[in-house]
Amino acid sequence: MKYHVRALKCGECMVRNYITYADVWDETPSKFYLYVWLIEGGEHPIVVDTGPKDLEEFNKATAAYVPGGVVQAPGERTPELLASVGVDPKDVSHVFLTHMHIDHIGFYDLFSNAQLVVNKRGFLSALPGGVPKDMMVALADRWPHSLRLVEDEEVLPGIRTFHLGCHSECSQGIAIETEKGTVVLAGDVAYTFRNLEENIPIRGADLDACRAALERLKKEGDIVIPGHDPAVMERFPGGIIA
Numbered sequence: 001m002k003y004h005v006r007a008l009k010c011g012e013c014m015v016r017n018y019i020t021y022a023d024v025w026d027e028t029p030s031k032f033y034l035y036v037w038l039i040e041g042g043e044h045p046i047v048v049d050t051g052p053k054d055l056e057e058f059n060k061a062t063a064a065y066v067p068g069g070v071v072q073a074p075g076e077r078t079p080e081l082l083a084s085v086g087v088d089p090k091d092v093s094h095v096f097l098t099h100m101h102i103d104h105i106g107f108y109d110l111f112s113n114a115q116l117v118v119n120k121r122g123f124l125s126a127l128p129g130g131v132p133k134d135m136m137v138a139l140a141d142r143w144p145h146s147l148r149l150v151e152d153e154e155v156l157p158g159i160r161t162f163h164l165g166c167h168s169e170c171s172q173g174i175a176i177e178t179e180k181g182t183v184v185l186a187g188d189v190a191y192t193f194r195n196l197e198e199n200i201p202i203r204g205a206d207l208d209a210c211r212a213a214l215e216r217l218k219k220e221g222d223i224v225i226p227g228h229d230p231a232v233m234e235r236f237p238g239g240i241i242a
């Protein structure tokens with residue numbers, strides 16, 4: 001199975017460089033984009049990460065290193081964004097999460113027929129306090145179809161997950177077979193292409209784990225896509241990666 005992978009921009013913000021690059025303490029902010037990733041070519045559309053829903057809460061929590069907060073232009077909220085590319089959320093069969101931070105999971109409940117694919121290690125270690133209660137309630141409603149906890153495995157023909165940790169215990173890479181080779185979505189283990197290309201780990205509790213995660217990403221993918229780099233839209237016009 002060969003898929004098409006597309007980046008959909010769902011917002012932007014400024015993030016201080018000391019968060020993005022662990023090698024120096026630099027308070028200068030640089031632009032981040034937020035993305036929902038769309039995988040097409042299978043029987044149903046598949047989504048990776050769901051974009052933020054409640055920005056007020058997120059922006060308050062991150063004010064120290066995301067000055068000005070996340071802003072979304074008209075049409076960038078996930079429901080409108082998917083409508084603009086002709087995708088009905090009800091038709092989506094799987095929602096993969098690169099990790100469970102609020103800017104990535106906000107609209108998990110938009111996809112009422114989809115199975116949520118989450119890293120097992122991170123999900124279990126986040127219980128009971130780290131997984132939002134309303135999420136558990138929503139998932140329990142459609143249990144057990146609603147949730148698939150995965151490790152390093154092929155989840156669907158041509159789509160694999162592998163554990164990364166580093167940014168979050170829940171962080172996993174998503175590897176997708178395409179005509180251009182294996183595309184890997186890195187989530188926030190690599191915020192930018194510079195993290196990958198200059199081997200600079202993101203600021204995290206365990207820098208060795210973050211370095212190892214960068215190595216793993218490059219080993220797994222022919223094309224590795226960082227989680228928040230605006231340059232994704234320049235390197236892949238229209239966000240069309242493969």
Ligand SMILES: [Zn+2]
Pocket residue numbers: 101103104188227228
């Ligand atoms: Zn993020």
